[in-house]
Amino acid sequence: MSSISMDAPIVKINSFGLQNIISFIYTHEGILKEFGAIKIQLSSDCTLALKKRKISPTCTTTQKITKLNDDESIYSVDKVEAQNLCNEQRSPITDEKTFWSSLSNSDHIFYLSNVSILPNQTLFYKKQHRKYFAIHSIPRQSLLKLAGSKIVNQFVPCLTRTHGPGAVFPLSSAQQHLSLLVYHHQGSPRHWYIIPAYERDALTKILQRENSSICFEHQKLLINPLLFDNYHIRYHRLVQCQNEFVVLSAGALTQSFTEDASWNESIPFALPSWIEDGHAYYSDSTCQCCINNFYEPITIDITLFTHELIQKYIDKYLNIDNDGNTSINKG
Ligand SMILES: [Zn+2]
Structure with missing residues (x-):
C-alpha cells in the first residue's frame, strides 16, 4: 500500500447537528474510521x-524529548519535575516544518515541552438549555450509556x-480505545498526525x-512523519484552530503539537463500533508503562x-431524521 498523508476530512455542523452530535458523528463514521x-x-x-x-493551571507537566536514533525519526518523551527546569528560548513555531527542525536542531540533548493536564476541569457550563452544547453529557449520549x-x-x-x-x-490513543471529542477553546493552532486503528x-x-520497545499507546513516543512516509504507514494531518472540534476514531493513534500557548x-x-470492531476488548496488560491514576482504566x-x-x-438515539423527531433527550 502506498503512503497516504493527505489531510483528514472537515465537516460542517449546524445547531441541530450540534444538539445531536453523537448521531451526527455516527452518520460520518465511514470517513471517521478510514481517516482515524x-x-x-x-x-x-x-x-x-x-x-x-x-482556570489557572496548577499542575504543569514538563516533558523531556530525547532523540532515540541517529536519523532523528523517533523521540522518547519523559515527564520530568517541572519546577527545576526553565524552558529554553526557542524560535517561533509557525508550521510543522519549523517544529520538526526545531526538534532536530536543538543544541541540547533534549527538548522541553510544557503542558498542563487538568482532569475533571472544564470551560463549558453544564447544560442549561437544550440548545446549548454541553460537553458533560457526551458520554451518556453515547453508547457508554449502556454501562x-x-x-x-x-x-x-x-x-x-x-x-x-x-x-x-x-503518541497515544484515547483511554480504553474509546473515541475522543476534542474542542479547541483558545490560542494557537494544534497540528495533529493521525494513524487510523487499522x-x-x-x-x-x-x-x-x-529497535524501539517503547509503548506507543501512552504518551511515550513522538515520531517524525518521515518515518511513516518511509514505511508507507497511512497517516493524516489536521490543523485544529480555535472553536473547532476534532473527533478521534476508536483505537486511532495520534500525536500533536501546538504552535504556542493554547487551551x-x-x-x-x-x-x-467500539464493541462491534473489537476496540473494547483490547487489553494493555502487556504494557509496562507506569500509568498515572488519571489514566487508570474505568x-x-x-x-x-x-x-x-x-x-x-x-x-432510538442515533437514527435521527432531519426533523429531529427522535429526540436524544427522551427516555
Ligand atoms: Zn503503555
Missing part, C-alpha cells in the same frame, strides 16, 4: 455555553493547557524493526453491551 479522525467546524447558528474566566450511569459519570472532561511554542502531545499492526512491526478540552465517548462490564441493546440504542 475528522474535524468539525461550527456554523454561525451554533451556541456554546462557555465560562468567561479561565449504566454510575460508570458513565466517571467519564469527565479534561482540560489541557499548552504553555509555549512547540508544546507536544506524544495501521496499528504495521506500526508495531516498524517500531520493532527500529483544549476533551471528552471520551463510544460509538457502536472498569466497564462489556457483557452489558449485547447486540440487541446496541441495536436498540442505534434505533
Whole structure:
C-alpha cells in the first residue's frame, strides 16, 4: 500500500447537528474510521455555553524529548519535575516544518515541552438549555450509556493547557480505545498526525524493526512523519484552530503539537463500533508503562453491551431524521 498523508476530512455542523452530535458523528463514521479522525467546524447558528474566566493551571507537566536514533525519526518523551527546569528560548513555531527542525536542531540533548493536564476541569457550563452544547453529557449520549450511569459519570472532561511554542502531545490513543471529542477553546493552532486503528499492526512491526520497545499507546513516543512516509504507514494531518472540534476514531493513534500557548478540552465517548470492531476488548496488560491514576482504566462490564441493546440504542438515539423527531433527550 502506498503512503497516504493527505489531510483528514472537515465537516460542517449546524445547531441541530450540534444538539445531536453523537448521531451526527455516527452518520460520518465511514470517513471517521478510514481517516482515524475528522474535524468539525461550527456554523454561525451554533451556541456554546462557555465560562468567561479561565482556570489557572496548577499542575504543569514538563516533558523531556530525547532523540532515540541517529536519523532523528523517533523521540522518547519523559515527564520530568517541572519546577527545576526553565524552558529554553526557542524560535517561533509557525508550521510543522519549523517544529520538526526545531526538534532536530536543538543544541541540547533534549527538548522541553510544557503542558498542563487538568482532569475533571472544564470551560463549558453544564447544560442549561437544550440548545446549548454541553460537553458533560457526551458520554451518556453515547453508547457508554449502556454501562449504566454510575460508570458513565466517571467519564469527565479534561482540560489541557499548552504553555509555549512547540508544546507536544506524544503518541497515544484515547483511554480504553474509546473515541475522543476534542474542542479547541483558545490560542494557537494544534497540528495533529493521525494513524487510523487499522495501521496499528504495521506500526508495531516498524517500531520493532527500529529497535524501539517503547509503548506507543501512552504518551511515550513522538515520531517524525518521515518515518511513516518511509514505511508507507497511512497517516493524516489536521490543523485544529480555535472553536473547532476534532473527533478521534476508536483505537486511532495520534500525536500533536501546538504552535504556542493554547487551551483544549476533551471528552471520551463510544460509538457502536467500539464493541462491534473489537476496540473494547483490547487489553494493555502487556504494557509496562507506569500509568498515572488519571489514566487508570474505568472498569466497564462489556457483557452489558449485547447486540440487541446496541441495536436498540442505534434505533432510538442515533437514527435521527432531519426533523429531529427522535429526540436524544427522551427516555
Ligand atoms: Zn503503555
